[in-house]
Amino acid sequence: MRDAMKLAADHGAAWRTGATSSVRADANARSIHPTASLEELRHAFGGPLPDAPEEGQGVIRHLIAAAEPGLVGNTDARFHAWVMGASHPVGVAADWLTSAWGQNPGIYQCSPAAATAEEVAAGWLLDLLDLPRTASVGFSTGATMAGFTCLAAARGEVLRRSGHDFADLGLAHAPPVTVFVAADTHASNLAAIRYLGIGNRDIVRIPTDGDGRMAVPELAQRMAGTEGPKIVLATAGQINTGAFDDFHALADLVREHDAWLHVDAAFGLWARAAPGRKHLADGLDRADSWSTDGHKWLQVPYDSGFAIVRDPEAHVRAMDITASYLTQSPDGGRNPTQFSPELSRRARGFAVWAVLRALGRQGVAEMIERHCAAAALLGDLLGGLSGVRVHNEVVLNQLVVSFHDGARGENLTAAMEERLNAGGRYFFRTAEWKGETVLRVSVISRETGEAEIRDLARCMEREWSDLQAARRQG
Ligand SMILES: Cc1ncc(COP(=O)(O)O)c(C=O)c1O
Secondary structure, eight states: OHHHHHHHHHHHHHHHHHHHHTOSOOTTOOOOSOOSOHHHHHHHHOSOOOSSOOOHHHHHHHHHHHHGGGOOOTTSTTBOSSSOOOOOHHHHHHHHHHHHHTOOOSSGGGOHHHHHHHHHHHHHHHHHTTOOTTOEEEEESSHHHHHHHHHHHHHHHHHHHTTOOHHHHTTTTSOOOEEEEETTOOHHHHHHHHHTTOOGGGEEEEOBOTTSOBOHHHHHHHHHTOOSOEEEEEEBSOTTTOOBOOHHHHHHHHHHTTOEEEEEOTTGGGGGGSTTTGGGGTTGGGSSEEEEESSSTTOOOSSOEEEEESOHHHHHHHHOOOOTTSOOOTTOOOOGGGSSSOSSOOOTHHHHHHHHHHHHHHHHHHHHHHHHHHHHHHHHHHHTSTTEEEOSOOOSSEEEEEEEETTTTEEOHHHHHHHHHGGGSOBOEEEEETTEEEEEEEOOSTTOOHHHHHHHHHHHHHHHHHHHHHHHHO
């Protein structure tokens, strides 16, 4: 057993060191794209279920050989495709221990250490993000389930205020709950609303401005014309542009209607941890709940998200699991299952606690500022190139870029994606934004800074010039 664990730890550390030493896009950098085909991966993992037990080290060796050609380099500074974090090494080490300890944090008595690490990390998060210190925090798999948790609390509370006891009567006998979302809300929010039994008929999509911010006058009009309990789902950090809604205006409206304001802040919430960016999320603390990720900007290993609710009673009413054998801690320790959908689960608090200690308040602020400054620099460098359009105001870490042949009026962004990804150098993906194919550039990997972004801008400029030359010749 010991040998298998040691092999995994040694190999994992070596793999990460290899990944980080190739952070710059030089000629020797490791490909950050999978190199194996689906067929090769199926073959490598496949074969019949073994009848006999296999020796541990051999299993781990086989796992390494099968998996590594199919891994994506999202922990690398050259990865910009999706908004993903880079698993801070100290968080990874804490996560290894979490598995080795095999703790189940369902209730305090299952693992007093896991419950207390969560309790302390929850307090640190509220402090770092400057949210109400009395709010409750659930540790979830990610922002999707954090959103689900917060919206479950919201649904129960707005129904309670309308005189409906959700626990007793459920949705079947309830008045419809209307959820107002931005037309560009993240798809996971629509899934979370659906999991809660609310369908398209009761989801009102509010138009947005060029950067994806909800149009407040339109929202006011639609809310005024809607009877019954209401939830407004706002965004801090739009998935493409990084834009923030006008939280003061939304909070005023929500108060007028005795509604609930939830903020999907999967990565944008972390702006509050950086003094130079905190103004972007001004008024966000007036909301009723916030969902965010640990595994994105905080760089906690997967899976890590936080469901933060201003009113702990509403939170617990939605999530609590009670049974005679699930007793409360006699001395008031935290029962984690009161704040997230699961009973048995991974002890997520250890890795969060470890990453928060490893970075400290200053480390988090420095990283957020560095990523935002790098994104702004890339915006400036690309904005000066003919045929290149930066679509958004680069306020956070996200850029929306497209490449155009002006003479022929052709969008060449997909061709640029292919060129940038060639040889596994960078990892980019296109998306559709306001009817155009664009390159979404996310600057969120732990190590990315000015040097990497200048390399990237040079590479983009070179590839763009080569692409145009090739087309002229062709
Ligand atoms: C704005 C936003 N909300 C929600 C999510 C869903 O988060 P997760 O994938 O951690 O469940 C994402 C993920 O990219 C996101 O960017």
